Amino acid sequence: MTAPLAEERLERILHLLAERGPQRTTALTEALGVSGATTRRDLDTLAGRGLIRKVHGGAALATPTPAEHQDQQYRDRQQQQPDAKTRLAQAALGLLTPGMTLYLDAGTTARAVAQALRRTPQLTRTLRVVTHGLDVAYELNGECPLYVVGGEVYGSTYSLTGPDALDTVRRYRYDLFLVGCTSIDAAPPGPPALTNSNLVEAQLKTAILDRARHAALIADHSKWGHPGFATFAHAGDLSHWVTDAAPDEARAAFTAAGVRVVTPA
Numbered sequence: 001m002t003a004p005l006a007e008e009r010l011e012r013i014l015h016l017l018a019e020r021g022p023q024r025t026t027a028l029t030e031a032l033g034v035s036g037a038t039t040r041r042d043l044d045t046l047a048g049r050g051l052i053r054k055v056h057g058g059a060a061l062a063t064p065t066p067a068e069h070q071d072q073q074y075r076d077r078q079q080q081q082p083d084a085k086t087r088l089a090q091a092a093l094g095l096l097t098p099g100m101t102l103y104l105d106a107g108t109t110a111r112a113v114a115q116a117l118r119r120t121p122q123l124t125r126t127l128r129v130v131t132h133g134l135d136v137a138y139e140l141n142g143e144c145p146l147y148v149v150g151g152e153v154y155g156s157t158y159s160l161t162g163p164d165a166l167d168t169v170r171r172y173r174y175d176l177f178l179v180g181c182t183s184i185d186a187a188p189p190g191p192p193a194l195t196n197s198n199l200v201e202a203q204l205k206t207a208i209l210d211r212a213r214h215a216a217l218i219a220d221h222s223k224w225g226h227p228g229f230a231t232f233a234h235a236g237d238l239s240h241w242v243t244d245a246a247p248d249e250a251r252a253a254f255t256a257a258g259v260r261v262v263t264p265a
Contacts, residue, residue, distance in 0.1 A: 195228020
């Protein structure tokens with residue numbers, strides 16, 4: 001292969017990483033129409049020039065895109081506040097009653113709730129659970145009647161989103177929506193705002209809230225006080241906030257909005 005074609009290939013790799021974010025080597029190989037060995041050599045060349053960074057099984061731009069900063073990778077978030085998530089997940093079970101139709105959000109906190117549900121099979125097998133979270137579905141497979149909303153995979157939260165997901169969630173009613181968030185913005189006029197880093201997922205959460213009789217935020221204390229990208233609800237849209245510990249300012253703001261703050265006993 002001539003040098004110009006090789007350089008074109010390298011430019012194509014950079015374009016794909018800029019457009020789609022981190023990519024697996026297999027995905028790049030398929031997009032380029034070359035062998036895996038050729039792709040790996042190209043990645044070595046780009047890494048040597050300081051243009052990309054090699055990650056497990058693939059590559060990313062050396063300078064992360066704004067989207068990469070905004071959408072913190074799922075596995076990284078799993079390592080944040082793990083004990084807090086476990087405690088609040090257990091507390092969230094106190095909101096559930098046998099026979100309930102529960103919508104369980106996607107994300108690492110929702111996964112902690114799913115793991116807590118697995119530890120309480122007497123309750124869990126009576127529930128009907130709906131989710132767009134792939135990891136949540138994995139945890140609850142075989143544990144209860146389970147409905148998984150279909151759509152486009154959004155890797156940052158291991159979730160299924162998009163128009164198909166929106167159409168599906170609007171067909172049903174839910175007794176309770178356990179909803180997570182990227183941050184709780186304390187700054188807007190009125191009650192605190194719940195935000196998400198991705199607009200499409202924020203729209204999905206709003207649609208689920210519209211179909212739920214009650215909604216409870218599941219978010220640890222570290223989410224409080226940070227402005228976010230896409231607002232999907234305000235504190236007044238909730239019945240409960242389940243958290244590991246509520247800062248005094250946060251507790252006062254949610255209580256003023258009529259929300260019951262629930263913390264582990």
